[in-house]
Amino acid sequence: MIARIWRGILRVNISEDYLRHLGESVIPAYRAAEGNQSIHILLDAQGGFVTILLLSFWESRAALEAFRDPHKPEEFLLASEAATVYEVM
Structure with missing residues (x-):
């Protein structure tokens, strides 16, 4: 699983x-x-x-990479960070 x-x-x-x-x-x-x-959503x-924080869990890295994120937050945000990806153990 991927987070x-x-x-x-x-x-x-x-x-x-x-x-x-x-x-x-x-x-x-x-x-x-x-x-x-x-x-x-946290x-x-x-x-x-x-x-x-948007925290999502995926069955595989391939599934996450295939996803086209519709999230375009720039008009709302003061600051944001690039998403980080972790393997869940």
């Missing part, structure tokens, strides 16, 4: 818009993707900012 983690930071005042975007577009695409085991609100 993929992506992290982004946004202002609290737009977090509801971003979560709506995730719920309407991104999460359904992940759930429908062949080989996707699960997708989770939130940490501190001060005026929200850190969001």
